[in-house]
Every structure is written in C-alpha cells, then in structure tokens.
Amino acid sequence: MSTTTTTVNRQWLLARRPVGGVTTDDFRYAEADVPVPGEGDVLVRTLYFGYDASQRIWLTDDGGYMPPIQVGEPMRTMGIGQVVASRDAGYAVGDLVEGFMSWQDYALVRGDGPMPLRALPPAEYPLSWNLGVFGVGGLTAYFGVTDGLKVRPGDTVVISAATGATGHLAGGIAKALGAKRVIGIAGGPEKCRWIVEQAGYDAAIDYKNDKLDERLRELCPDGVDAYFDNVGGDMLDALLLHMAPQGRVLICGAMSSGYTDVKLQGPTNYMRICTHQLTVRGILLFFYADRLAEGAAQLGAWIREGRLWVAENIVEGFEHAPALLPTMFTGKQPGKLLLKVADPER
Ligand SMILES: NC(=O)c1ccc[n+]([C@@H]2O[C@H](COP(=O)([O-])OP(=O)(O)OC[C@H]3O[C@@H](n4cnc5c(N)ncnc54)[C@H](OP(=O)(O)O)[C@@H]3O)[C@@H](O)[C@H]2O)c1
Structure with a gap:
C-alpha cells in the first residue's frame, strides 16, 4: 500500500470563534504538508467525519469537557481513518481506526486520548457504522438507556431528539429491555411518522406542532418512568411535570441551547425532583471508555435480531465539511450525519 495518495493535505481551519450559531464563514480552507508523526503518534488518512452537536461546544472559549479548538487549528471531529504511518506499536500501517481526528486529509492521532483510538476489525457491516451505531451515538444510547436510566420491563419511556444519532437507537434499546411504551419527541409530522414506522417507537410527539403537555397527559396517563433528555430547556421543564414518582431523568444533551x-x-420546575423523589443523572461516554466493546456487542446482537434499525445520512466530499455542521441545529435528516472523504486502500 502506498503511504499517501496525494502530497497535499487539505484542511478546514477555524477562521474565527463563532458567535451564536456556527456558520461556514467560521472556517477557512487551507493546504499544508502531510504531517510527520512524532513518538507515540499515528498518522491517518481520513475516510469519514462524524457530526456531533458537541463540536459546537468545542468551539466556545471554554471548550466544555474538552480543550477548546483554537483559531487556526483544523476542526476536531470523530472520524474513521486508515493508518499510513505509526509510531505507536498498537497500530500498524493499513489498520482502519476510529477516534478523534480533524477536518484534514491527513491527521496525527493518539492512542492515549480520552477515548481509545479503536482499531477496527474486519466486519460485514458498513465501515461508517463505526461512527454511528458502534460510535458515540449508539454507545451513548446504549449506556444511557441500560445504565443511566436503568430501563426495565413495564416502563413508560420518553426520548427527545428521537430522530438523532442517539435518539433513533435509544427507542429500540428501551423496547429491547422490555419498556411498555416508548414515546419519541421530534420536529414535524414526517419525522414523527419516521420514528414510529422506521425506528420502533410506539408513539411520537411533534414538538413543533403539538401541545407537549396535552400529548404527554394523553400518552403517559400514569406518568413517565424514564426520560432520556437530549434537548434541555423548556422541554425538560415540561417533562419534569409529567414524571412518575421516583422517575429517572438522564441528561444527555441540551440541543435547545444551541x-x-x-x-x-x-429548569424552573426543579422542585419536582424533590416532591416526586426523581433521580437525575448525567452521562458522558468517556466514563464508559472501558466498556465500549461490551456495548457494541449487545447493539450488534439486537441489530441481528431485528430489534434495532440503523439510519445514516452520508454526504460525500471534503468540500462540504463546514456546511454540514450548522445543520445539526437548523435541521437534518434522521440518523447519523456523516461526511465521506475517501475510500480505504485495500
Ligand atoms: N453526553 C454524551 O456523552 C453525549 C454523546 C452523544 C450525544 N450527546 C448529546 O445528545 C444529543 C443528541 O445528539 P445526536 O448526535 O443524537 O443528535 P443529532 O443526530 O445531532 O440530531 C440532533 C437532533 O436534535 C433535535 N433538535 C435540534 N434542535 C432542537 C430543539 N431546539 N428542540 C428539540 N429538538 C432539537 C433534532 O431533531 P428535530 O429534527 O426533530 O428537530 C435532531 O434530530 C445532543 O445534545 C448531543 O450533544 C451526548
């Protein structure tokens, strides 16, 4: 296998710190030399970029739970790549790997980051699934539903951002664990139809057109036992008023904040946590770094049994990298959003 297919390293760099919603003008195109790996580095040719709402957090001054991306640096992403040079004995030239990468053709990555750089075994499923159902979205859905919410038979479960990379799988996982009723919240009648017909949900609430309170009363007359919250804000506040006594809430994300x-x-209704003895728990996938293989194995088993439905939305072409990021907040198709940059070399 040749070490590189081109000597130009195309990059999308952060041009300025976004104010408000992220836009394409916040990035600029550049070309650089292919970087040379130092001790412990792995040089990969990037193949797929995954899109995650948390990329917007990394663009803030604070960075949230990761160091902020600095102006002039390539945009960070979860990605799939192929090793072209390695100074880490754990990764060999030709290996396909998944982990933290950046928006460039060639990226130096490390095996010792907050999430392991996973060497991907040969598999019958599409390579891109390693960023979706076997990546951040699927694994967060798995650990969120099984461990965070501890969903059990008979539960009434509500999941917001139900068409998202995490949400579209969380519903099937809750059903696989025996939940009595799983209700998804999505924007618009088409997406609501999609989660029921394509993602195994029992019912849907259209947060853009329905009256949330009314629909929750109708669909969950005995209250909500477990709420998987991807949205925060007013939606979380509304849900708190519909939780069953001793219900569980998982804080996974806050899409409504942008x-x-x-x-x-x-939330302003937080006294409900007291009066209904609710348990509110957070999730960050980093805390499950040593259990990822277990999660992927169970997700794979459920897919084979027809209990989970994987949805992807793959766009092709490096040039589209910046344009896709704002769609995480302004509207995207159901499932995991991915950019395909290149095919692996055999
Ligand atoms: N804690 C962790 O370890 C972890 C890991 C992965 C993801 N997350 C979080 O999980 C959440 C979902 O991420 P994802 O990757 O699954 O989703 P995604 O594929 O990026 O989809 C985002 C979803 O959010 C919905 N949405 C956007 N703005 C909204 C708003 N204002 N109100 C209600 N819904 C809104 C959209 O649904 P509609 O089209 O229906 O509006 C869309 O389906 C994010 O908050 C993300 O940060 C956390």
Whole structure:
C-alpha cells in the first residue's frame, strides 16, 4: 500500500470563534504538508467525519469537557481513518481506526486520548457504522438507556431528539429491555411518522406542532418512568411535570441551547425532583471508555435480531465539511450525519 495518495493535505481551519450559531464563514480552507508523526503518534488518512452537536461546544472559549479548538487549528471531529504511518506499536500501517481526528486529509492521532483510538476489525457491516451505531451515538444510547436510566420491563419511556444519532437507537434499546411504551419527541409530522414506522417507537410527539403537555397527559396517563433528555430547556421543564414518582431523568444533551455557551439556565420546575423523589443523572461516554466493546456487542446482537434499525445520512466530499455542521441545529435528516472523504486502500 502506498503511504499517501496525494502530497497535499487539505484542511478546514477555524477562521474565527463563532458567535451564536456556527456558520461556514467560521472556517477557512487551507493546504499544508502531510504531517510527520512524532513518538507515540499515528498518522491517518481520513475516510469519514462524524457530526456531533458537541463540536459546537468545542468551539466556545471554554471548550466544555474538552480543550477548546483554537483559531487556526483544523476542526476536531470523530472520524474513521486508515493508518499510513505509526509510531505507536498498537497500530500498524493499513489498520482502519476510529477516534478523534480533524477536518484534514491527513491527521496525527493518539492512542492515549480520552477515548481509545479503536482499531477496527474486519466486519460485514458498513465501515461508517463505526461512527454511528458502534460510535458515540449508539454507545451513548446504549449506556444511557441500560445504565443511566436503568430501563426495565413495564416502563413508560420518553426520548427527545428521537430522530438523532442517539435518539433513533435509544427507542429500540428501551423496547429491547422490555419498556411498555416508548414515546419519541421530534420536529414535524414526517419525522414523527419516521420514528414510529422506521425506528420502533410506539408513539411520537411533534414538538413543533403539538401541545407537549396535552400529548404527554394523553400518552403517559400514569406518568413517565424514564426520560432520556437530549434537548434541555423548556422541554425538560415540561417533562419534569409529567414524571412518575421516583422517575429517572438522564441528561444527555441540551440541543435547545444551541451550545453557544457552556453556561445554561437550569429548569424552573426543579422542585419536582424533590416532591416526586426523581433521580437525575448525567452521562458522558468517556466514563464508559472501558466498556465500549461490551456495548457494541449487545447493539450488534439486537441489530441481528431485528430489534434495532440503523439510519445514516452520508454526504460525500471534503468540500462540504463546514456546511454540514450548522445543520445539526437548523435541521437534518434522521440518523447519523456523516461526511465521506475517501475510500480505504485495500
Ligand atoms: N453526553 C454524551 O456523552 C453525549 C454523546 C452523544 C450525544 N450527546 C448529546 O445528545 C444529543 C443528541 O445528539 P445526536 O448526535 O443524537 O443528535 P443529532 O443526530 O445531532 O440530531 C440532533 C437532533 O436534535 C433535535 N433538535 C435540534 N434542535 C432542537 C430543539 N431546539 N428542540 C428539540 N429538538 C432539537 C433534532 O431533531 P428535530 O429534527 O426533530 O428537530 C435532531 O434530530 C445532543 O445534545 C448531543 O450533544 C451526548
């Protein structure tokens, strides 16, 4: 296998710190030399970029739970790549790997980051699934539903951002664990139809057109036992009023905030946590770094049994990298959003 297919390293660099919603003007195109790996580095040719709402947090001054991306640096992403040079004995030239990368053709990556750089075994499923159902979205859905919410038979479960990379799988996982009723919240009638017909949900609430309170009363007359919260804000506040006594809430994300700042206003109905003895728990996938293989194995088993439905939305072409990021907040198709940059070399 040749070490490189081109000597030009195309990059998308952060041009300025976004104010409010992220836009394409916040990035600039550049070309650089292919970097040379130092001790412990692995040089990969990037093949796929995954899109995650948390990328917007990394663009804030604070960075949230990771160091902020600095102006002039390539944009960070979860990605799939192929090793072209390695100074880490754990990774060999030709290996396909998944982990933290950046928006460039060639990226130096490390095996010792907060999430392991995973060497991907040969598999019958599409390579891109390693960023979706076997990546951040699927694994967060798995650990969120099984461990965070501890969903059990008979539960009534509500999941927001139900068409998202995490949400579209969380519903099937809750059903696989025996939940009595799984209700998804999505924007618009088409997406609501999609989660019921394509993602195994029992019912949907259209947060853009329905009256949330009314629909929750109708669909969950005995209250919500477990709420998987991807949205925060007013939606979380509304859900708190519909939780069953001793219900469980998992804080996974806050899409409604747009992630333009790391400081967010908490819910006003928070006394419900006291009066209904609710458990509110957070999740960050980093804390499950040593259990990822277990999660992927169970997700794979459920897919084979027809209990989970994987949805992807793959766009092709390096040039589209910046344009896709704002769509995480302004509207995207159901499933995991991915950019395909290149095919692996055999
Ligand atoms: N804690 C962790 O370890 C972890 C890991 C992965 C993801 N997350 C979080 O999980 C959440 C979902 O991420 P994802 O990758 O699964 O989703 P995604 O594929 O990026 O989709 C985002 C979804 O959010 C919905 N959405 C956007 N703005 C909204 C708003 N204002 N109100 C209600 N819904 C809104 C959209 O649904 P509609 O089209 O229906 O509006 C869309 O389906 C994010 O907050 C992300 O940060 C956390």
